[in-house]
Each structure stands twice: as structure tokens, then as C-alpha cells.
Amino acid sequence: MLDIKWIRENPQDLDSALGKRGISPLSRDLLLLDKRRRATQTALQELQTRRNEISRLIGDKKRKGEDAETEVQEVAQLKLRMSELEAEERDTGHSLDQLMAGIPNIPAEDVPVGDDEKANVEIRRWGTPRQFDFAPQQHFEIGEALGGLNFEQAGRLAGARFTVLHGAIARLHRALAQFMINLHTEQHGYLEVAPPYLVRDEALFGTGQLPKFGEDLFRTTDDRWLIPTAEVPLTNLVAGQMLDAGELPLRVTAWTPCFRSEAGAAGRDTRGMLRQHQFEKVELVSATLPEDSEAEHERMTACAEEVLRLLELPYRTVVLSTGDMGFGARKTYDIEVWLPGQDTYREISSCSNCGDFQARRMKARFRSKEDKGTGFLHSLNGSGVAVGRALIAVMENYQEADGSITIPEVLRPLMGGLERITRRA
Template identity: 60%
Template sequence: MHDIKAIRDNPAAFDAGLARRGLPPVAAELLKIDADRRDHVQKLQDAQARRNAASKEIGEAMKAGDKARAEALKAEMGSIKDFIASGEAVEREIDKKLDAALAVIPNLPLDEVPDGKDETGNVEVRRWGQQPTFAFEARQHFDIGEWLGLMDFETAAKIAGARFVVMKGQLARMERALAQFMLDLQTGEKGYTEHYVPYMVNDSAVFGTNQLPKFAEDLFRTTDGRWLIPTAEVSLTNLVRETILEEKDLPLRLTAYTPCFRAEAGAAGRDTRGMIRQHQFSKVELVSITTPEQSRGELERMTGAAESVLQKLGLHYRVMRLCTGDMGFGSRMTYDLEVWLPGQNAFREISSCSVCGDFQARRMDARYKPADGKGTRYVHTLNGSGLAVGRTIVAILENYQNADGTVTIPEALRPYMGGAERIVRG
């Protein structure tokens, strides 16, 4: 959510930020609603001041024995009370109109974000590792998993429909092993505190992390009006909603392993085979709550924490700085980690790490007390994947595949796999 005062102070800069995202100017429209609201509030304040003065004048008229004036003042008081009562309802409607207009406007990009219309405008920042080479034609993960007899899309479709998978044996264990490995790394080495959080949340929670109102079609809703989380970002970030933190306690670094549920409403025809884009998947999420001064540096730290998973697993990847046309709605700047998939002969996203500034904090009313004790300020929020578990399985299967169809287990993961060195046909 944007600060209407900041828009009022510099409407040209606000529209310029939206233009970088390829959006039309809206500052004038917002400021018209804001001006109507302020004008109406002033009228209410004037009416309240007149009501107070009239009350005093009634007492003076009664004391002076001027009954006619007292009655006239009482009649005026009645009309003022009626105006104030209806005026407060009008004020609420104007507030609602302004909030609704602000709620669908995306965050503004930082200056260092490259301009661009889509993913072709993204900029590579760095690479790590080397692409593996094979003496045979590399296969895609679903061919490997199905040949192993451990990945079943057909049965999953019978149970739930398209974009689901059943894994068993060593692949099912790898799902669990990766989650434990990632959590141990993020909590033991990177300073994140593990949480167990709700997988279903209310309207306020998904509004707070900007999935509502604009992206309702991307979510699944329960029969009692709750929402299945698309990512643990929703639950973790909302832990600080409607709270005032102390600056000495920041940054907060939070993590959770959860299932994630996405309707994939805009993904028709994309990645229809395999585990790249599913309605249900698991992820280890990273969230940071910081001061404004810390947030930019925290983005680099969080990205490094996500990269460490790929490095320990020996997976070749690159870091991309997303352009203005490819960033998420609530982001001010995003790094995507793209892992190399030999079966696809392409890099694919496995993590996004974003800094949101105070955009989410304003929606959640999450603030902190500065160390100098002067008032309160909105916190800054960040979120990232550390990592998406299903896509990590995809990357391991494709990068560690062998000519005989087996898959070598990365050394870092073997302690979590009972010491096994390979995944063999089940």
C-alpha cells in the first residue's frame, strides 16, 4: 500500500515509477479522491467546532433568559448532529474508495532495477559452478522419475487432476530430506528462526502480503472463506501485523517449511508435464523484518542464504536481477536464482528474493520504535525461497543422472538419506 502523503508531496515521481512498470499515471486520480476526503473532513471538523460553540451559546442564552435564541440554537444543534452523523458515514465511504484505489497499485521499483517489458529485460548478476557434461543425451526429470518407478503423474491425476504428482520410496524420502537439510542450513548457519505456521489464513493476511484483492484467482479458497497459503510468506510476514516492535530486536529472520497451494490461473499450456508448475508443492520460505536502513543489505544477505543451498548441493545456477516488467506486484527489487536443468538445456527459476520496502507493512500496520524513542516507523519486509523443494528435486534428478538410469545423491544430502549414495529403480 502506498502512502498518500508521499504521492501528494511528489505526484510526478510516483507516476514516473509506475511508468517504469509500463503503467499509466494515476496520481491525479488518487489526489482528487484525497482532496475530496480532506475537504469533507474539514467540513466535519468545522461542524464539530460549531456544535461545541453552539452548546456554550445555549447555556449563555438560557442564563440570559433569551428562550427564543436558546431554541433556535438547539434547532441548529440538531441539524449539525445530523450532518456529523451522515458525514462520518460519507467519510468512511471516501476512505474505502481511496484504500481500494491504492490497493491495486503495485510497488515502485528501486532506481537500480533495470527497465524492461518482460523477462528478456532481466540482467544477469553472477554465475556459480559449471554445467555438467554427459556422454549420453540428458533426460528430463519426469522421464527419469517415471523410469525409476518413483514418480507417478497418472495416479495423481486420477486422485486430484492435472498438476499433481505422487512420489514414493527414495524420491518421497528426498522430499523430506531436502526440507530438513534446508531448514538445518538456514537455522544453523544463516540465523533464521524456524516456525510452524497456519496453512489456511483469513482475508486480512492475504491482503497484508498483497495477494488480495488483485490476485484472488491465483489462490484456493476453503468453504468457510479462508485461503490456502500460496507460500509461507503470507503466514510468516503477518506474524508482525498490527504490532509495534523495538528497533533493538530487528532484523527478525524467520523461516518455515510448508506446503504451498496455487491455482496457476495464468499458466495454461505452460509446463504441463512434470513438477515445475504444480497446484501443490513444498517450500522452505525465508522472511526478514527490518528497518529501512537495513533492508537493502538484508536482500543481499537473504539471496546469499538461498544461494548457499544450491552451492552445497553442487548445482550450477545464475543470479538474475529482474527488470521492472518482470517483478512481482509487491517488490521494489527482486533477485531470481535460476538453476541449470540439463534435460531442458535451460536455466529455470528455483528461488525469488525480494525487498518490499514498507509496502506490506502499511497494509499490515506493522511498525517499530526507533532507538531514539521518537514516534514509530513502518518496518521493511523481505521474502525469498530457500528453496522450492520440488524444483530442487527436479534439479538433482537432471544434474546427477547417470547413463544406467540411476541418480547420484549429492554428498551434502546423503546423511539425510540414510547414507544412500544413489537413487535406484524401485
């Protein structure tokens, strides 16, 4: 949520920022609603003041035994008019709140301007893609041949965009998640959290998925929502809270399933497990002081990159353009891992600085040490990393000519010492 005071003072800046995101100007509509609501609030305050004055006058007259019928009638008229204004203020406020809730975050100054992913800017690469002496296969070809991925079984159980994992492939998937959560908690200073997988409307509103992106989510029959990412419950841990500045930065991580309808993904990545309705992810979330969020963004991205470095998976990091960036982000880095089966880089992590955008929606504040003033904290989130996509990357980068998969050394202790995955007898 943006600051309405800032919009009043900088309407052209708002429209310029929205234009970078491909959105038409909104400041005029916002300011008209804001002006109408404030005028109604002022009128209500004036009527309340007059009502208090008349009520005191009625009391004085009654104590003196004087007739107060005129004043009583005026109070009745005032109450009627106040009731009308209160309804008007509610309606105007609701319209303003709805419009404000649908406005995305303002991009940071250094975010590249563009319509889509074509305008993203690569900032670094790590690792050299392996040169194969055979034609590398895609993960679903490798996994099916090894008996470790079964899409037919998943289809019978749940339909499209699900996968059943078996045997060593299932264990490799689990080992990857354990490796990541151990790394972030033991070396990167994140506190492990096991959050609910179901949340209320308020939590999704706080992180920006509602009301705009409800079609991308799964809703239960009792009006809860399956989390699309652990960002939602983790970020909302500070919702409605007043934190002392000394408590920040707050860094938490969780390994959870994620559930997405993929409503806008028809025809995209239909084979394999790149784009699933259900997948697992290790999420990183930070809450910081405003002046620290840019440095925290770099730190978080480095933590996610370290996962791929230790797995020895080549990757590149790009900064997303204004047209490709998420609704709540002011700046986003995507980390894309090399997939030899596709001969391209694919996203495996997205790390975003949301500034105070989510904190305003969640009413998450901090109290400064020096002047005891308060402010909205800054929130950040990132994948550290997507477990299923890490599995895909390991399978493709570590595949061998005989169809087996060599297990990265860093994962072998979590695999019971197993060095290679071969077809089950």
C-alpha cells in the same frame, strides 16, 4: 501500500515509477480523491466545533431559563449535515483505499526497466553444467522410469498439476527440505516457525496478494485461504506490532506446503512437476530497519544461493526488470538452477526487498533507540528454496546413463547413507 503524503509531494515521481511498470498515470485520480476526503474531513471538524459551541450555548440558556429552541433546531440541522458528510467521507475514503491498495510498489532506482523477463539482467553465475556422454532426460522421464513419480495416480486423486512421490524419491524430497531448514536455522541464523496453512483476508492483504490476485489463490468454504507461500503467515507475524529497533533484524524460516491455482499458467509446464497446484517450499522472511534492508536483501539471496552451492547445482542469479517484478517488491533477485533435461536455467528462488510497502499494509512499525520516534519497518522474503524444483534439479543433474540417480553427498546422511536411487524391484 504507498505513503499518500509522499504521493501528494511527488505525484510525477509516482507516475514515472508506474510507467516503468507499464501502468498508466494514477496521481491525478488519487489526488482528487484525497483532496475530496480531506475537504470533507475539514468540513466535519468545523461542523463538530460549531455543534459543540451551540450545545454549550443551549446548556447556558437552559440554566438561565431562557428559550433555546433556535439553537436546538440548528443542532438538529448540523447533525443531519454531519451525517451526510460522514457518509461522503466513508465513500470517498473507501474509493481512495481501493485505488491505493491496487498500486504496486515503487521500483528501486537500480532495477532495470523493461516490459518482461527479456529485460532481466544476469549478475553472476556459479558452477559449470555437467557434460553428459548420453542424452539427459527430463525429471518426469527419470522419475516415472524409476517408479518414484506417478502423475496418473495424482490425476485420479486430484486432477492435473499434482504428483504422487514414492519410495526413495519421496525420501529425497523430504531430505532436501530438511537439509534446507537445518542449514538456515543452524548456520544462517533464522528462527524456525511452524505457521498455519490457512489465513484470513487481512494476512493476504498485508503481503499484497489481496485484493488484486485473489484468482491465484484457493479459498475455503469458511472464507479462509490456503497459503500460496509461507511468506504470508511469516511476514504477518509482525502485523500490528511495534518492535523495538534492538529486536531487528528479525529472521524467520518455515518449511510448508504452498497452494496456488496457477490461473494464468494454462498450457505452461503441463508435464512434470515444475508448476503445481500444491508444492513445498522453505521460505525466508526478514524484518529490518529501513537503512539495513538493502544489505539484508544481499544476505538473504546469498543464503538461498548457498543451498545450491552445497548441492553442487549450477545456477545463475538475475535481477528482475520492472515488468517482471512482483506486485509488492521494490527489487527482486531470481536464482535460476540449471536443468540439463531442458537445457536451460529455471527459477528456483525469488528473493525480494519490499521496503515499507507491506509494513504499511500490515501496520508494522518499529521504535528507534535514539529519538524514540517510530517508523514502518522493511520486510523481505525469499525462497530458500523451492523443494520440488530442487528435487527436479537433483534428479536431472545427478542422473546416470542407466537411469539411476546419484545422491549428492550433502544429502546422504538424511537418506540413511543411500548413495544411489535405482528402480524398485
